[in-house]
Amino acid sequence: MRIMLINNDGGGFADYIDVEPNTTIKSLFGKEIGGDPADYLIRVNRQPTTAEYVLQEGDRVSITPVKIEGA
């Protein structure tokens, strides 16, 4: 199924990706991002969510680091 993934980590990414049905936020995060989810703001359809949320078709997932180093 297709979801919109917005990854504000690294260089930034915003596009549709395909994921397996019954994929949770936790597994998506582990696959696409890595690291500790506690270090990120994760929203689904613009709302805060839990790691156990099961993704649905067309969901909009945004992931933003809580801390980003300036220069």
Next chain:
Amino acid sequence: MSRTRKEPLTRLAYRIAESAAHHRSKHLAEAVRASGRTLTDHWDTVQRQQERAAKAIDRGWLLAARRVLSDGRFDREAWSPVWETYCQAVDRLLSDRHAGLSSSELHTELQDLSEEFEHLGWDRRWLWVTIESIVLEEVYLGRFQIKLRLDRIGSPNADDDFDVVALDPNPAGGDSEVTHPHVSGGRLCQGEATGPIRLALEQGRLMDFFQLVHSVLRTYNPESPFVRLDAWDGVRCSECGANVSQEETSYCEACGDDYCHECSSYCRNCDQTHCVACLVECRGCGESFCGGCLSACEGCGTKGLCGSCLDSCQQCGREGLCDACRAACAECKREGLCADCLEHDLCTSCRGVQAEENDDANDNEGTDKRETTRAETGPALEIPAGRAIAADTAVHADGLAQAPVPVPCG
């Protein structure tokens, strides 16, 4: 429902969408113009080749025609990609007419912002949110306002079109422009957030944009701040401009300014701290001294000499003489004698000894001469008592006085 009765967020979202659409169209139109210019230039090149080849063919110069067409092979091969690029740019402009940011999506973004942040505000030019007080490593930096230009939303390369304003400024001690370790003059040094910020603004993801900036503001990167937090209450060095903590500054006793340790030192005589500009190198030993601890030689007048490079004459005691104004006796090798005490490179004592030696030598020479003279002139004349020689008696050139001829004895 008339536009004037729509809620403010709706009107704002509509305005942003219109502006974004305008900028997006302008950007796409610029791409068409640029690719079109390339296409035209390329076409001119190919056309000139074709005309030259046609002239050659008309004159029967087939070899020349083949040469021209062979030389233009690369230009002909590049024609297709150039044409394709132009066509794609045109297609994007034509198909993007209703694409871009939708006002409904923007309205949702604005609602999220008003719920997420302390305050959401806007005027004709700017959109801003207020974030809570930032404290980094126990340094209070206060609240900040992130201000974004409305007409840059949806535009590519808009990553510099926002300001970070300190509402409760606690700027760095040495630089009032730095209100946050990564904010100077209202501009954020985005660091690792540069790419995501640019993408979020281009796509109109306002919540992502403000959250990214917020994430940078609440993170301290000690590797490259404008001012380090451990020097936040510090002082700016008057020489090099570096911002340093109070513990790392030195006060120059001469000019009264503050300097970092790199730009300050101490007088080797009085130990007072001075900036490097107020310290002078001794012309004798090269060490650094303050102006008050340097003197001039009393002998030759050379200035800028420290106490160690000036000394007194070891004979007469005259003080404040440089090494060049003191020398050693050539005879006894006694050192540190001034010019007055050295004559012909000899000290007073040695001159005296030499003088005595010279006198002795002269005396001995005189005795020998007298004896020789006596033998030649006969026995010594005896002057009768009472027949002193008058003071005005003439003296011969040989030193013998002219005297009345005495009566010989016997």
